[in-house]
Amino acid sequence: MSQTPRVLVANRGEIALRIIRACHEEGLEAVAVYSDADRLSPHVRAADVALPIGPPPPGESYLRVDRLLEAARAGGATLVHPGYGFLAERAHFAAAVVGAGLTWVGPPASAITAMGDKTEARRRMQAAGVPIVPGLTLPITEPAAAIGAAEEIGYPVLVKAAAGGGGKGMRVVHRAADLLPALETAASEAQKAFGDASVYLERYVERPRHVEIQVLADHERTVHLGERECSVQRRHQKLVEEAPSAAVAPALRERMGAAAVAAAAAVGYRGAGTCEFLLAADGSFYFLEMNTRIQVEHPVTELVYGVDLVREQLRIAQGQPMRLPRGPLTPRGWALECRITSEDPANGFLPSTGRIEYLRLPAGPGVRWDGGFEAGNEVTLFYDSLLGKVVVWAPDRAEAINRMRRALQELVVTGVATNQAFHLRLLDDPDFQRAAIDSQFLDRRPDLLEGRPPAARIEALAVAAALAEEEARLRRRPRVAEEGGRDTAWRDAGRREGLR
Amino acid sequence: MKYFVTLAGREIPVEVDGGSVTVDGREVEAHLTAVPGTPLRHLLLDGASLTLATEAGEPGEWRLLVHGSRHEIQVVDERTRHIRSLTGGGAARAGLSPLRAPMPGLVVRVLVAPGQAVEPGQGLIVLEAMKMENELRATTAGVVAEIRSAAGQAVEKGQVLVEFAPGAGA
Numbered sequence: 001m002s003q004t005p006r007v008l009v010a011n012r013g014e015i016a017l018r019i020i021r022a023c024h025e026e027g028l029e030a031v032a033v034y035s036d037a038d039r040l041s042p043h044v045r046a047a048d049v050a051l052p053i054g055p056p057p058p059g060e061s062y063l064r065v066d067r068l069l070e071a072a073r074a075g076g077a078t079l080v081h082p083g084y085g086f087l088a089e090r091a092h093f094a095a096a097v098v099g100a101g102l103t104w105v106g107p108p109a110s111a112i113t114a115m116g117d118k119t120e121a122r123r124r125m126q127a128a129g130v131p132i133v134p135g136l137t138l139p140i141t142e143p144a145a146a147i148g149a150a151e152e153i154g155y156p157v158l159v160k161a162a163a164g165g166g167g168k169g170m171r172v173v174h175r176a177a178d179l180l181p182a183l184e185t186a187a188s189e190a191q192k193a194f195g196d197a198s199v200y201l202e203r204y205v206e207r208p209r210h211v212e213i214q215v216l217a218d219h220e221r222t223v224h225l226g227e228r229e230c231s232v233q234r235r236h237q238k239l240v241e242e243a244p245s246a247a248v249a250p251a252l253r254e255r256m257g258a259a260a261v262a263a264a265a266a267v268g269y270r271g272a273g274t275c276e277f278l279l280a281a282d283g284s285f286y287f288l289e290m291n292t293r294i295q296v297e298h299p300v301t302e303l304v305y306g307v308d309l310v311r312e313q314l315r316i317a318q319g320q321p322m323r324l325p326r327g328p329l330t331p332r333g334w335a336l337e338c339r340i341t342s343e344d345p346a347n348g349f350l351p352s353t354g355r356i357e358y359l360r361l362p363a364g365p366g367v368r369w370d371g372g373f374e375a376g377n378e379v380t381l382f383y384d385s386l387l388g389k390v391v392v393w394a395p396d397r398a399e400a401i402n403r404m405r406r407a408l409q410e411l412v413v414t415g416v417a418t419n420q421a422f423h424l425r426l427l428d429d430p431d432f433q434r435a436a437i438d439s440q441f442l443d444r445r446p447d448l449l450e451g452r453p454p455a456a457r458i459e460a461l462a463v464a465a466a467l468a469e470e471e472a473r474l475r476r477r478p479r480v481a482e483e484g485g486r487d488t489a490w491r492d493a494g495r496r497e498g499l500r
Numbered sequence: 501m502k503y504f505v506t507l508a509g510r511e512i513p514v515e516v517d518g519g520s521v522t523v524d525g526r527e528v529e530a531h532l533t534a535v536p537g538t539p540l541r542h543l544l545l546d547g548a549s550l551t552l553a554t555e556a557g558e559p560g561e562w563r564l565l566v567h568g569s570r571h572e573i574q575v576v577d578e579r580t581r582h583i584r585s586l587t588g589g590g591a592a593r594a595g596l597s598p599l600r601a602p603m604p605g606l607v608v609r610v611l612v613a614p615g616q617a618v619e620p621g622q623g624l625i626v627l628e629a630m631k632m633e634n635e636l637r638a639t640t641a642g643v644v645a646e647i648r649s650a651a652g653q654a655v656e657k658g659q660v661l662v663e664f665a666p667g668a669g670a
Contacts, residue, residue, distance in 0.1 A: 168632065185633075189632075189633070235632075344602075346570060347602055348634065348635070348636070348637065350602045350603060350629075350634055351603050351629060352602075352603075353603060353657070357539060358538055358539050358540070358553065360538075360540075381603060381604060381629060408567065408568070409567050411568070412540065412551075412553055412565070413568070414539050414553045414555070414565060417570060418568055419568075420567065420568025421567060421568040421569040421570075423568075424567055424568065424569075451569060452508060453507070453508050453566075453569060453571055457550075457566065458507060458508055458510060458512070459512065459523055459524075459545075460543060460545050460548070460550050461507055461552075461564055461566070461571055461573060462505040462507060462512040462514055462523065462573070463514055463521060463523055463528065463530050463532075463543065463545055464532055464541065464543045464550070464552055464554075464564060465505050465507070465562045465564060465573040465575050466503045466505050466514035466516055466521075466575055467516060467521070467530060467532035467543075468532060468541065468554055468556070468562055468564075468575075469503060469560065469562065469575040470501060470503075470516045471532070472556060472559075473501075
C-alpha cells in the first residue's frame with residue numbers, strides 16, 4: 001500500500017493554512033512547522049503532522065534550512081512548499097530541497113536566481129524584449145558614481161534594494177542633494193531586511209499604476225491569467241488588490257500577458273509566478289520584477305479565472321499538467337482583496353501587538369477569508385503584520401465594492417488594532433470608486449489614513465458609552481449601599497480626584 | 501444619573517434614568533445589551549441597530565470599536581464634573597501626556613531637544629521596529645521637557661521616550 005504523499009509547508013500564518021487546505025483538497029497530507037510563538041496557530045492544528053523548528057525569531061526557525069529539511073525528513077514529506085516571504089525566493093533553499101531528494105513546489109533554482117537579483121533580471125528581460133524602466137543594470141558600489149548615474153537616468157530616481165521586495169530598502173529621490181542620504185538609508189534597510197546592502201537606481205515613473213500578470217507554467221506550456229492591480233499602497237506595501245484592472249482593456253491584457261509569458265520563458269520558469277509592471281497613464285508598461293512564488297494577492301485571480309493556483313502549483317510540481325482549458329482565458333466578474341493588518345491607522349500605521357481577544361469573520365455570498373489567526377492567538381513583532389485577507393467576488397467593480405463594504409462591516413477584531421476602518425473609508429472614496437488610482441494615491445490622500453467618527457454616529461456612541469458606564473456602576477456598587485449612594489458617589493469622586 | 505460624554509471634541513449630556521434615556525434634552529428609546537461570551541454589545545437607539553465592541557479602561561474611560569474604528573470616550577457624572585470644575589482637576593491639571601514607545605524597538609534618531617517647542621505632527625523620535633524606520637510624531641503642541649531615550653537604545657512597549665511641558669499655546 002503506497003502512502004499518501006506529504007507536503008512540508010515551510011511557512012506560517014495565512015499562507016501556511018492556505019497551502020494546507022490546498023494539500024487536503026488535492027488528496028495530499030501536510031506537515032506543518034512552527035516556532036515556539038506559533039504552537040497554537042491555526043496552521044499547526046490544520047496539518048496532519050506538525051513539528052517544532054525553534055525559537056520565535058525567524059532567523060532561528062522559519063529561515064533555518066537545516067531545521068526545515070530535518071522536519072521534512074522526520075515528517076515523511078516528499079514535497080516542500082515555501083509559501084511567500086521567508087525562504088520562498090532563496091535559490092539556495094530550493095537547491096537544498098532538491099539536493100535532499102525532495103520535490104520543490106516552485107520554479108527551478110536557476111529561475112529564482114535569475115529573477116532574484118533584480119539587476120540581473122533587468123538585463124535578461126531587456127535581452128528577451130520585455131520593456132524595462134530606464135536605469136542602471138549594475139548595483140551602486142561607489143556613492144560618488146551614483147550622482148552622475150542619476151543625472152543620466154533623470155530625476156526623480158528610485159533607489160531600490162537589489163535583493164528587495166515589500167518596500168524595504170526603497171527611496172524616491174527628487175534632487176541630487178538628497179541622493180547620498182537616501183542611498184545610505186536604503187542600503188542599511190536592505191542589509192537588515194535581506195542581508196544584502198546592494199542597491200540600484202532607476203527612473204521613477206510618476207503616478208504609475210502597479211499592475212502585475214499571473215503566469216502559470218507546466219512541462220508543456222506557459223500561460224498568463226491576466227492582471228491584478230495593486231495600486232493602493234502605503235510606503236510601497238500593498239493594501240488593496242483587484243482583478244481585473246480598470247485600466248487594462250483586453251488588447252493591453254494580451255500585450256502585457258505576452259510580455260510576462262516571454263519573461264517566464266526566458267528563465268525556464270515552472271509553476272506559478274508573477275511579473276510586476278508599472279503601467280503609465282499612456283498605456284506604456286515596464287517590467288519591474290518577477291516574484292518567483294505564490295503571492296499574497298493570488299485569490300483575486302483565482303476568483304475571476306475560476307482556478308486554484310496553489311493546487312495547480314502542487315499538480316505541476318508532481319509532474320501533472322495544469323487543469324486550465326486550452327485557448328484564450330478571460331476574466332469573469334470582479335474580485336477585490338483587502339489586507340487586514342495589525343497596524344493602527346490612528347497611530348501612524350504602527351504595528352499593534354497583543355492577544356486577539358475576539359474575532360468574528362465575514363461570511364455570506366461571494367466572500368472569502370484567508371486568515372492565519374484565531375481568537376486567543378498572540379500577534380507578535382516577530383512576523384509580518386498580515387492577519388488575513390477579505391476577498392470578495394461580484395459581477396462588476398461597483399458591486400464588488402459594495403460587497404466588500406458589507407463584509408468589512410461584519411468583521412470584528414478586538415485585542416489588537418487593525419487597518420479595517422481605513423479600508424472602509426477607502427471604499428467610500430469617490431476617486432477609488434471610479435478607479436482613479438495609482439501607486440502614489442495614498443501619498444496624496446493622508447486623509448484616508450486617519451479617520452474621525454462620522455457625525456451621524458457620535459450620538460449613538462455617546463449613548464452606548466453612557467449606558468455602558470451606568471451598567472458598570474450598578475455592577476460595581478452592591479444593592480445594600482444604595483441608601484448611602486449619594487455619599488458614596490461623592491466619596492468615590494473625591495477619592496478619584498484626590499488620587500490624580 | 502446624568503452623564504457628560506466627551507468624544508471627538510464634543511461634550512454630549514446623556515441622562516439615564518432606569519429605562520429612560522435623554523440625549524441633549526431629547527428623549528430616546530435606547531437599549532444596550534451585552535452579547536454573552538463576547539466583548540460585543542448591541543445598541544438599539546430608536547430602533548436603529550448597532551453592534552459595538554467595548555473595552556473599559558479606568559473608571560469613566562471607554563473605548564468603543566465600531567467597524568474597526570476605535571473611539572476613546574470619557575463619561576463623567578454631573579457631580580464629578582462639578583467637583584472637577586471646582587478643583588481645576590481633569591485634563592488641564594494632568595499636563596500633556598508623554599510620548600511612549602508604541603511597540604518594542606530600537607531608537608534610531610532623536611529629532612528634538614529639551615526646551616524645543618513642537619507642533620502637532622512634528623517628528624520626535626525615529627524608532628526602528630519590524631525592520632522599518634517609524635517616525636513617532638507629536639499629537640499636540642507643547643515644549644519638550646525631557647528626552648528619556650537616546651539613539652541606539654532598545655526600548656520596551658509603553659516606555660516613556662519624551663516628556664512635555666505645556667507650550668505657550670497649550
